[in-house]
Amino acid sequence: MIPLSYYLVLSAFLFICGVLGFLIKRNIITIFMSIELMLNAVNLTFVAYATELKSLSGHIFVFFVMVVAAAESAVGLGIIIAVFRSRETLNVDRVNLLKL
Amino acid sequence: MLHEILFFFFAAGCVAGAINLLAQKHPINSALSLIVVMASLAGLFLLMGAEFVGAIQVIIYAGAIMVLFVFVIMLLNAGIEEHTKGSKIAIILGVPGAAVVATLITWILLRTETSNTPISIGQLHGTGADIGRLLFGPFLLPFEVTSVLVLIAIMGAVVLARREDA
Numbered sequence: 001m002i003p004l005s006y007y008l009v010l011s012a013f014l015f016i017c018g019v020l021g022f023l024i025k026r027n028i029i030t031i032f033m034s035i036e037l038m039l040n041a042v043n044l045t046f047v048a049y050a051t052e053l054k055s056l057s058g059h060i061f062v063f064f065v066m067v068v069a070a071a072e073s074a075v076g077l078g079i080i081i082a083v084f085r086s087r088e089t090l091n092v093d094r095v096n097l098l099k100l
Numbered sequence: 101m102l103h104e105i106l107f108f109f110f111a112a113g114c115v116a117g118a119i120n121l122l123a124q125k126h127p128i129n130s131a132l133s134l135i136v137v138m139a140s141l142a143g144l145f146l147l148m149g150a151e152f153v154g155a156i157q158v159i160i161y162a163g164a165i166m167v168l169f170v171f172v173i174m175l176l177n178a179g180i181e182e183h184t185k186g187s188k189i190a191i192i193l194g195v196p197g198a199a200v201v202a203t204l205i206t207w208i209l210l211r212t213e214t215s216n217t218p219i220s221i222g223q224l225h226g227t228g229a230d231i232g233r234l235l236f237g238p239f240l241l242p243f244e245v246t247s248v249l250v251l252i253a254i255m256g257a258v259v260l261a262r263r264e265d266a
Binding site for chain 1: 103104107111114115118119121122127130131134137138141144145147148149150152153156157160161164165168169172173175176178181182183184186187190191193194195198201202205206209210212225226230231234235239242246249250252253254256257258259260261263
């Protein structure tokens with residue numbers, strides 16, 4: 001049998017990868033994908049604990065996380081398109097001024 | 101035995117995809133490795149018996165959200181990322197910090213005693229019917245509030261992506 005801790009370690013590893021991508025990546029789209037990776041890691045923890053505790057509430061929370069992630073990616077990609085239109089770049093180091 | 105083999109197969113897929121996401125320079129390669137991670141996670145969800153969550157993981161995440169990402173990467177013609185001074189500092193400080201946190205979390209999690217709930221393959225407890233009963237029963241209010249959130253997100257995306265002069 002696979003112990004719960006294996007799932008949690010895998011989830012922690014994915015979350016750390018997401019944090020690392022958020023820190024070291026310079027392309028705004030890749031940074032956004034790292035955020036999605038972190039959300040996925042949290043979903044794995046939710047489902048693992050739902051299985052462990054024999055409760056379905058964790059699955060409902062995963063459903064809500066996915067809905068929020070879908071809404072967030074729609075708005076976030078809209079913001080990325082707006083930034084690209086005004087700056088002509090996707091590098092976050094070049095997007096460092098609030099005014100044009 | 102089959103359960104262990106499948107777990108380690110999908111876990112290896114997740115780990116390889118996540119590392120590849122960090123290693124690749126071009127955003128489209130990162131997006132494709134993220135799809136590998138999400139598909140492997142769907143396999144892990146099914147392995148834990150979460151039928152509904154595994155299905156929506158494939159449909160919403162690996163399907164809808166990643167198609168949106170690939171579409172935007174193609175639309176903006178995103179190229180290989182350029183490295184500046186700031187990113188070198190981020191790598192020097194970020195990688196050891198993340199390694200320390202990962203080691204700490206793994207050590208704590210492996211030390212903690214957890215009971216093993218045996219689940220045989222094919223034993224699904226989070227079916228669509230069960231989730232639906234919960235969603236339209238105790239979780240009805242959050243579910244309805246979510247619909248408002250999605251509506252606002254649609255309007256926000258339309259407003260943000262619109263051209264100024266149009």
